[in-house]
Amino acid sequence: MKNQYEDREAARRYDSSVRIWEDGRKRVQEMPVREGMSVLDIGSGPGILSLPLAGRGCRVTAAEPSGAMRELLCRHMEEEQMTEIKILPYTWEELPEELLETYDLILASYSLMMPDFEEAVRKMNRHAGGRVELYWFAGETSWERDRRILEEHLGRESRKGQAPKIDSFYQTLCRMGIYSDITMLSGTSFDREYPDFERAVQDMKMRYEISDGEERELRSYLEERLERRGEIWYYRDLTRYGRISWNVMDETYG
Numbered sequence: 001m002k003n004q005y006e007d008r009e010a011a012r013r014y015d016s017s018v019r020i021w022e023d024g025r026k027r028v029q030e031m032p033v034r035e036g037m038s039v040l041d042i043g044s045g046p047g048i049l050s051l052p053l054a055g056r057g058c059r060v061t062a063a064e065p066s067g068a069m070r071e072l073l074c075r076h077m078e079e080e081q082m083t084e085i086k087i088l089p090y091t092w093e094e095l096p097e098e099l100l101e102t103y104d105l106i107l108a109s110y111s112l113m114m115p116d117f118e119e120a121v122r123k124m125n126r127h128a129g130g131r132v133e134l135y136w137f138a139g140e141t142s143w144e145r146d147r148r149i150l151e152e153h154l155g156r157e158s159r160k161g162q163a164p165k166i167d168s169f170y171q172t173l174c175r176m177g178i179y180s181d182i183t184m185l186s187g188t189s190f191d192r193e194y195p196d197f198e199r200a201v202q203d204m205k206m207r208y209e210i211s212d213g214e215e216r217e218l219r220s221y222l223e224e225r226l227e228r229r230g231e232i233w234y235y236r237d238l239t240r241y242g243r244i245s246w247n248v249m250d251e252t253y254g
Contacts, residue, residue, distance in 0.1 A: 005045070011068035015046040019190050024048035024109075026187070027135075033058055033105065040103040040127065042092050043111025046072035047085070054084045061103070065091040092120055102129040109135040113163065117172055125178075128248040138166045138184065138240040145238065146225070147208055153217050166242045173244070180246040192235040200226060200233045 005011045014020065028049055033039070035057030041050045044062035046069055054060045062085055064070050070087055077085060088095055092114060106128045114120040124132050140148075144162050151158050166182060173180050194200040200222055201215070210218045227234040 005066040005069050008068045011046070011066060011072060015069075015072045017190065017192075020048060023188055023190070025052045027109075027185075028052040028056065031105075031133075037104045038101065038129075039105045039107065040100070042106065042108040042124075044073065044087075045069050045109075045111075047076050049107060049109055050085050051076055051080065051082065054082050055080070058105075060084060061086045061088060061100075063088045063090055063092060063095055065089065065094075092123065097123070097126070100127045102127055104130040106132045107135075108133075110137075112136050112169065117164075117169060118176060121173065121176065121178070125248050131245060131247050133243055133245040134169070135185075135241065135243050136166045136169065137163070138242045141239040142237050143207070143239075146204070146221075150208055150210070150218065150221055153221060154214055166244060169244060173246070178246055180244045183243045183245070185241040185243060188241040190237045190239075192237075194226075194233040194235070195231065197222070197226075197233050200235070 005014065029052075031053075033053065033056055037058045039050075039053050039058045039060050041053070041060060041062045044050045044064045045066075047062065050060045050062045050073065062073060064073065064087065067089070070089060073085070073087065077083070088099055090096075092108070092111075093116070106124050108124075112120075112134060121132075140162065148158070170180060170182055192203075194203065201219055204210070204222060205215060205218060208218070225235070227236065
Protein backbone atom coordinates (compact mmCIF):
# COMPACT_ATOMS: atom_id res chain seq x y z
CA MET A 1 0.00 0.00 0.00
CA LYS A 2 1.34 3.42 -0.98
CA ASN A 3 2.57 5.54 1.92
CA GLN A 4 1.15 9.06 1.49
CA TYR A 5 3.91 10.44 3.70
CA GLU A 6 6.62 9.57 1.19
CA ASP A 7 5.58 12.93 -0.23
CA ARG A 8 7.74 15.51 1.50
CA GLU A 9 5.06 18.19 1.48
CA ALA A 10 2.51 15.85 3.09
CA ALA A 11 5.08 14.87 5.72
CA ARG A 12 5.92 18.53 6.35
CA ARG A 13 2.24 19.45 6.82
CA TYR A 14 1.80 16.63 9.32
CA ASP A 15 4.94 17.61 11.19
CA SER A 16 3.92 21.28 11.34
CA SER A 17 0.68 20.57 13.25
CA VAL A 18 1.02 21.97 16.76
CA ARG A 19 -2.01 19.95 17.90
CA ILE A 20 -0.50 16.64 16.77
CA TRP A 21 2.66 17.28 18.80
CA GLU A 22 0.67 18.44 21.82
CA ASP A 23 -1.47 15.30 21.66
CA GLY A 24 1.63 13.08 21.45
CA ARG A 25 3.21 14.69 24.50
CA LYS A 26 -0.08 14.38 26.39
CA ARG A 27 -0.42 10.68 25.60
CA VAL A 28 3.17 9.97 26.61
CA GLN A 29 2.71 11.89 29.85
CA GLU A 30 -0.17 9.54 30.72
CA MET A 31 1.78 6.35 29.91
CA PRO A 32 3.14 4.39 32.90
CA VAL A 33 6.68 4.34 31.52
CA ARG A 34 9.90 4.44 33.47
CA GLU A 35 13.50 5.29 32.73
CA GLY A 36 15.28 2.48 30.91
CA MET A 37 12.09 0.90 29.56
CA SER A 38 12.44 -0.46 26.01
CA VAL A 39 9.79 0.84 23.59
CA LEU A 40 9.06 0.00 19.97
CA ASP A 41 7.15 2.71 18.06
CA ILE A 42 5.68 1.23 14.85
CA GLY A 43 5.06 3.92 12.24
CA SER A 44 6.75 6.59 14.31
CA GLY A 45 6.40 9.40 11.79
CA PRO A 46 8.52 12.43 12.76
CA GLY A 47 8.68 11.26 16.38
CA ILE A 48 5.35 12.35 17.85
CA LEU A 49 5.64 9.65 20.54
CA SER A 50 9.27 8.56 20.11
CA LEU A 51 10.79 11.91 21.05
CA PRO A 52 8.85 12.51 24.29
CA LEU A 53 9.36 8.84 25.25
CA ALA A 54 13.12 9.22 24.77
CA GLY A 55 12.88 12.43 26.77
CA ARG A 56 11.49 10.39 29.66
CA GLY A 57 14.49 8.09 29.56
CA CYS A 58 13.06 5.21 27.51
CA ARG A 59 15.19 3.22 25.05
CA VAL A 60 13.19 3.84 21.89
CA THR A 61 13.24 2.00 18.58
CA ALA A 62 11.30 3.76 15.82
CA ALA A 63 10.13 1.77 12.79
CA GLU A 64 9.28 4.21 9.97
CA PRO A 65 9.17 3.35 6.25
CA SER A 66 8.84 6.92 4.91
CA GLY A 67 12.12 8.55 4.03
CA ALA A 68 10.53 12.00 4.39
CA MET A 69 9.36 11.18 7.92
CA ARG A 70 12.73 9.73 8.89
CA GLU A 71 14.43 12.94 7.73
CA LEU A 72 12.13 14.95 9.99
CA LEU A 73 12.73 12.59 12.92
CA CYS A 74 16.50 12.87 12.49
CA ARG A 75 16.23 16.66 12.30
CA HIS A 76 14.23 16.78 15.54
CA MET A 77 16.72 14.45 17.22
CA GLU A 78 19.53 16.84 16.28
CA GLU A 79 17.53 19.83 17.51
CA GLU A 80 16.89 18.13 20.86
CA GLN A 81 20.40 16.61 20.97
CA MET A 82 19.06 13.07 21.19
CA THR A 83 20.96 10.00 20.06
CA GLU A 84 19.00 7.37 21.97
CA ILE A 85 16.41 6.59 19.27
CA LYS A 86 17.22 3.67 16.98
CA ILE A 87 15.56 4.05 13.56
CA LEU A 88 14.52 1.07 11.43
CA PRO A 89 13.55 2.05 7.84
CA TYR A 90 10.85 -0.57 7.25
CA THR A 91 7.12 -1.18 7.23
CA TRP A 92 6.12 -3.51 10.05
CA GLU A 93 5.48 -6.46 7.71
CA GLU A 94 8.87 -6.03 5.99
CA LEU A 95 10.92 -5.45 9.14
CA PRO A 96 13.32 -8.41 9.64
CA GLU A 97 12.68 -10.00 13.02
CA GLU A 98 16.39 -10.44 13.66
CA LEU A 99 16.57 -6.64 14.00
CA LEU A 100 14.00 -6.70 16.79
CA GLU A 101 14.37 -7.48 20.48
CA THR A 102 11.83 -7.97 23.26
CA TYR A 103 10.20 -4.69 24.25
CA ASP A 104 8.49 -3.61 27.44
CA LEU A 105 6.02 -1.58 25.39
CA ILE A 106 5.02 -1.79 21.72
CA LEU A 107 3.08 1.10 20.19
CA ALA A 108 1.39 1.62 16.84
CA SER A 109 -0.11 5.10 16.68
CA TYR A 110 -2.53 5.56 13.76
CA SER A 111 -0.38 3.22 11.66
CA LEU A 112 -2.58 0.12 11.36
CA MET A 113 -3.01 0.08 7.57
CA MET A 114 -1.34 -3.32 7.49
CA PRO A 115 -2.25 -5.88 4.80
CA ASP A 116 -2.65 -8.71 7.34
CA PHE A 117 -3.67 -7.43 10.77
CA GLU A 118 -3.61 -10.87 12.40
CA GLU A 119 -0.07 -11.60 11.29
CA ALA A 120 0.97 -8.08 12.32
CA VAL A 121 -0.37 -8.73 15.83
CA ARG A 122 1.33 -12.12 16.05
CA LYS A 123 4.61 -10.44 15.17
CA MET A 124 4.00 -7.80 17.85
CA ASN A 125 3.29 -10.44 20.46
CA ARG A 126 6.46 -12.34 19.55
CA HIS A 127 8.46 -9.25 20.52
CA ALA A 128 6.35 -7.89 23.38
CA GLY A 129 7.54 -8.54 26.89
CA GLY A 130 4.82 -6.39 28.41
CA ARG A 131 2.13 -4.22 26.90
CA VAL A 132 0.89 -3.50 23.38
CA GLU A 133 -1.04 -0.29 22.62
CA LEU A 134 -2.67 0.47 19.27
CA TYR A 135 -4.24 3.83 18.49
CA TRP A 136 -6.96 4.02 15.84
CA PHE A 137 -10.32 5.45 14.82
CA ALA A 138 -13.87 4.67 15.93
CA GLY A 139 -16.55 5.25 13.30
CA GLU A 140 -16.32 7.41 10.20
CA THR A 141 -13.39 9.80 10.31
CA SER A 142 -13.64 13.48 9.41
CA TRP A 143 -11.72 12.97 6.17
CA GLU A 144 -13.86 9.97 5.17
CA ARG A 145 -16.99 12.02 5.85
CA ASP A 146 -15.69 14.99 3.85
CA ARG A 147 -14.73 12.79 0.93
CA ARG A 148 -18.07 10.92 0.97
CA ILE A 149 -20.14 14.12 0.98
CA LEU A 150 -18.02 15.78 -1.70
CA GLU A 151 -18.23 12.73 -3.96
CA GLU A 152 -22.01 12.65 -3.50
CA HIS A 153 -22.23 16.35 -4.39
CA LEU A 154 -19.99 15.85 -7.40
CA GLY A 155 -21.91 12.79 -8.56
CA ARG A 156 -18.84 10.61 -8.87
CA GLU A 157 -18.17 7.09 -7.67
CA SER A 158 -16.28 6.71 -4.42
CA ARG A 159 -12.54 6.53 -5.04
CA LYS A 160 -11.62 5.26 -1.60
CA GLY A 161 -13.56 3.05 0.80
CA GLN A 162 -13.51 3.35 4.56
CA ALA A 163 -10.71 1.68 6.47
CA PRO A 164 -11.52 -0.93 9.17
CA LYS A 165 -12.29 0.67 12.52
CA ILE A 166 -11.39 -0.08 16.10
CA ASP A 167 -14.38 -2.38 16.65
CA SER A 168 -13.30 -4.56 13.72
CA PHE A 169 -9.78 -4.90 15.12
CA TYR A 170 -11.20 -5.71 18.56
CA GLN A 171 -13.27 -8.56 17.10
CA THR A 172 -10.24 -9.90 15.25
CA LEU A 173 -8.24 -9.90 18.47
CA CYS A 174 -11.03 -11.78 20.25
CA ARG A 175 -10.98 -14.46 17.55
CA MET A 176 -7.24 -14.75 18.17
CA GLY A 177 -7.85 -15.25 21.89
CA ILE A 178 -6.61 -11.79 22.83
CA TYR A 179 -9.08 -9.97 25.07
CA SER A 180 -8.03 -6.36 24.85
CA ASP A 181 -9.21 -3.15 26.46
CA ILE A 182 -10.70 -0.31 24.42
CA THR A 183 -10.36 3.22 25.76
CA MET A 184 -11.88 6.18 23.98
CA LEU A 185 -9.51 9.14 24.08
CA SER A 186 -10.71 12.28 25.78
CA GLY A 187 -9.56 15.60 24.38
CA THR A 188 -7.94 14.20 21.24
CA SER A 189 -8.95 16.35 18.29
CA PHE A 190 -6.92 17.62 15.36
CA ASP A 191 -8.85 20.74 14.41
CA ARG A 192 -7.29 23.05 11.84
CA GLU A 193 -7.25 26.81 11.44
CA TYR A 194 -6.82 28.65 8.15
CA PRO A 195 -5.82 32.33 7.95
CA ASP A 196 -8.22 32.86 5.03
CA PHE A 197 -10.84 30.98 3.03
CA GLU A 198 -8.61 30.63 -0.04
CA ARG A 199 -6.00 28.77 1.99
CA ALA A 200 -8.69 26.34 3.15
CA VAL A 201 -9.92 25.80 -0.41
CA GLN A 202 -6.45 25.03 -1.74
CA ASP A 203 -5.65 22.68 1.15
CA MET A 204 -8.90 20.73 0.80
CA LYS A 205 -8.60 20.70 -2.98
CA MET A 206 -5.30 18.86 -2.64
CA ARG A 207 -6.46 16.55 0.17
CA TYR A 208 -9.54 15.35 -1.71
CA GLU A 209 -8.18 15.46 -5.25
CA ILE A 210 -10.65 18.10 -6.45
CA SER A 211 -10.17 19.32 -10.04
CA ASP A 212 -10.44 22.94 -11.13
CA GLY A 213 -13.81 22.16 -12.66
CA GLU A 214 -15.06 20.79 -9.33
CA GLU A 215 -13.81 23.68 -7.21
CA ARG A 216 -17.16 25.52 -7.10
CA GLU A 217 -18.76 22.51 -5.36
CA LEU A 218 -15.87 22.36 -2.88
CA ARG A 219 -16.26 26.06 -2.06
CA SER A 220 -19.97 25.59 -1.46
CA TYR A 221 -19.27 22.66 0.88
CA LEU A 222 -16.57 24.51 2.82
CA GLU A 223 -18.80 27.51 3.37
CA GLU A 224 -21.02 25.17 5.42
CA ARG A 225 -18.28 22.93 6.84
CA LEU A 226 -15.97 25.64 8.18
CA GLU A 227 -16.69 28.05 11.00
CA ARG A 228 -15.48 31.62 10.70
CA ARG A 229 -13.94 33.07 13.86
CA GLY A 230 -12.93 36.63 13.14
CA GLU A 231 -10.28 36.37 10.41
CA ILE A 232 -9.74 32.63 11.02
CA TRP A 233 -11.56 29.81 9.22
CA TYR A 234 -11.90 26.92 11.67
CA TYR A 235 -12.15 23.23 10.69
CA ARG A 236 -13.51 21.01 13.43
CA ASP A 237 -12.22 17.44 13.54
CA LEU A 238 -15.23 15.15 14.08
CA THR A 239 -13.19 11.94 14.33
CA ARG A 240 -13.41 9.76 17.43
CA TYR A 241 -10.11 8.29 18.54
CA GLY A 242 -9.44 5.24 20.70
CA ARG A 243 -6.78 2.93 22.08
CA ILE A 244 -6.75 -0.89 22.01
CA SER A 245 -4.35 -2.39 24.52
CA TRP A 246 -3.44 -5.71 26.11
CA ASN A 247 -0.75 -7.29 28.24
CA VAL A 248 1.09 -10.13 26.54
CA MET A 249 1.04 -13.30 28.62
CA ASP A 250 3.26 -16.37 28.46
CA GLU A 251 0.98 -18.18 26.03
CA THR A 252 0.79 -18.64 22.31
CA TYR A 253 -1.96 -16.85 20.44
CA GLY A 254 -3.77 -18.31 17.42
